[in-house]
Amino acid sequence: MSQPISVQNLRAWYGNQLTLKGIDMELPASQVTAIIGPSGCGKSTFIRCLNRMHETVPGARVEGDVHLGTEDLYKGDPVDVRRMIGMVFQKPNPFPTLSIFDNIALGLRLGGMRNRGQLREAVERSLQMAALWGEVKDRLSEPATSLSGGQQQRLCIARAIAVQPEVLLMDEPASALDPVSTLRVEELVEQLKDTYTIVIVTHNMQQAARVADETAFFLNGELVEFADTTTIFTNPGDKRTEDYITGRFG
Amino acid sequence: MRKVSSGTKTADTVFHVATGIAASSPVVLLLAIAAVVVVQSIPSIRLMGWHFITGIEWNVGDTYGALMHKNGVTAAAGASFGALPFIVGTLASSVIALLIAIPVALFTALILAYRLRGWVQWILSILVELLAGIPSVVIGLWGMVVLAPFVAHGLGPALTHVGVVIPYLRGPVGTGMGLLTSGIVLAVMVVPIITATTRDLLQQVPVLYREGGIGLGMTTWEVVRYIAVPYIREGFIGAVALGWGRAMGETMAVLMVSGNAINFLPHNLYSPISSMAAVIASQLDSAMSDGSGMAVHALSELALVLLVLTLFTNLLARLLVSRVHHRRRGVRA
Numbered sequence: 001m002s003q004p005i006s007v008q009n010l011r012a013w014y015g016n017q018l019t020l021k022g023i024d025m026e027l028p029a030s031q032v033t034a035i036i037g038p039s040g041c042g043k044s045t046f047i048r049c050l051n052r053m054h055e056t057v058p059g060a061r062v063e064g065d066v067h068l069g070t071e072d073l074y075k076g077d078p079v080d081v082r083r084m085i086g087m088v089f090q091k092p093n094p095f096p097t098l099s100i101f102d103n104i105a106l107g108l109r110l111g112g113m114r115n116r117g118q119l120r121e122a123v124e125r126s127l128q129m130a131a132l133w134g135e136v137k138d139r140l141s142e143p144a145t146s147l148s149g150g151q152q153q154r155l156c157i158a159r160a161i162a163v164q165p166e167v168l169l170m171d172e173p174a175s176a177l178d179p180v181s182t183l184r185v186e187e188l189v190e191q192l193k194d195t196y197t198i199v200i201v202t203h204n205m206q207q208a209a210r211v212a213d214e215t216a217f218f219l220n221g222e223l224v225e226f227a228d229t230t231t232i233f234t235n236p237g238d239k240r241t242e243d244y245i246t247g248r249f250g
Numbered sequence: 251m252r253k254v255s256s257g258t259k260t261a262d263t264v265f266h267v268a269t270g271i272a273a274s275s276p277v278v279l280l281l282a283i284a285a286v287v288v289v290q291s292i293p294s295i296r297l298m299g300w301h302f303i304t305g306i307e308w309n310v311g312d313t314y315g316a317l318m319h320k321n322g323v324t325a326a327a328g329a330s331f332g333a334l335p336f337i338v339g340t341l342a343s344s345v346i347a348l349l350i351a352i353p354v355a356l357f358t359a360l361i362l363a364y365r366l367r368g369w370v371q372w373i374l375s376i377l378v379e380l381l382a383g384i385p386s387v388v389i390g391l392w393g394m395v396v397l398a399p400f401v402a403h404g405l406g407p408a409l410t411h412v413g414v415v416i417p418y419l420r421g422p423v424g425t426g427m428g429l430l431t432s433g434i435v436l437a438v439m440v441v442p443i444i445t446a447t448t449r450d451l452l453q454q455v456p457v458l459y460r461e462g463g464i465g466l467g468m469t470t471w472e473v474v475r476y477i478a479v480p481y482i483r484e485g486f487i488g489a490v491a492l493g494w495g496r497a498m499g500e501t502m503a504v505l506m507v508s509g510n511a512i513n514f515l516p517h518n519l520y521s522p523i524s525s526m527a528a529v530i531a532s533q534l535d536s537a538m539s540d541g542s543g544m545a546v547h548a549l550s551e552l553a554l555v556l557l558v559l560t561l562f563t564n565l566l567a568r569l570l571v572s573r574v575h576h577r578r579r580g581v582r583a
Binding site for chain 2: 051053056058059079080081082083084086087089091093094095096097098106107110156159160163
């Protein structure tokens, strides 16, 4: 069962620079929430705070509350948080020294799955869900870097969902991909949202309109507007949102 | 058309000639050194044949007595040059050095590359480079005055207790001058070399790949173990080979703590040894007094064996380090 994420007064710094200026948001469970906004508005920083990736950058700092369901994510070990909240990055980053199979199996093995049969099943299931199984089932032992960029990104999605997280964060997952691969990733998001709470950062407004149930518009480290996607794109409540989605800036 | 002044053209010619000479000098020097060592070795190779690397008796013979003629060359009567103890001494002490240095260097490099930030990282990095710059004779002195007594009275006896389980650690410990002390002294000299190279390699691992692991909920150690170290593996092996070459060629520090064994193979971890490099340095003076010249030829052949071994490890190192750079370019990221 996926759970909602609630964010209260979230502030984040890089060194002395305040990049998130107090965000309050309730991200609903089993929905796709898109985060849009111009470059440098803090949208990537925001989702990197949700799985405590932000603090891994030297000099970075976070304040505020993030809860997954009733669980306070900023109490306890960040490693546990990241096992519950999977992430897909801007550029495909499969583990370059591992095979396609091992890219997915590694997370499972570290999670304690030892049985070979179980591993094979779980790898196949994840690749099926990521719509990659048909393309790679005969070459599972080849290096992950032998795949195309789009395939690599779907492998990364498979890797993230293999460990059965509750939330999937996607930081501009299609920005380095060609249009066909982008479409496949978007279809995938559509299919995965029944199982996971998905938060997707995108600079592509059409993409947000296509995949998201809810959309949040960020500007200069602040949340300007957060509503269901149709409202944001057809009847925004804030002048700045309207200016951005109609292409007057950004 | 305006002509370029002849002064400019002369300067250009001088530039071409000067850079040509400078650029070709490494090749010329290497070939010249190799040629001298090979030519000087030939009489010894003819005298001893394969026994040079299988024999254990090193005896310049009676340099004031009669000459001996054998295999078409002349040597002092009773001369025999079996270098196996020195070859074994070089290999054993350098391998012990690597066994100690590899884990120390790897963990130091990991800390320098990933754990420390800012001025602490800067100061520790500088210290590692400084350690690499300490003259070997100073480390040798430390080895004689501090390390050898410690091995004789502290570390050695402690290890012999473990020797009940692991036979290689059995005594007797002896004076402290020997194989183990040589290995530790060499480790001190090799650690900074491996550390500096490995740190640079680790810093080349793209953040994107490490974040892939972190984002999957891997611990710092798991990211290092499954992502960073495999990524730099060939380069790390290259760094180790670089350190190995250094350890095999090291002369002074080993000469000071090895115990200068001659005519016997090391019989345990604490046994006195001699390395090829140390023997060349310590024996050359007396070899000069051999009227037949054979003792010098034998030392040259020792130098040849050493040169081949170090060149081989260095070549291997270069090859492996460059393969990491090639892979970096090959990766889509």
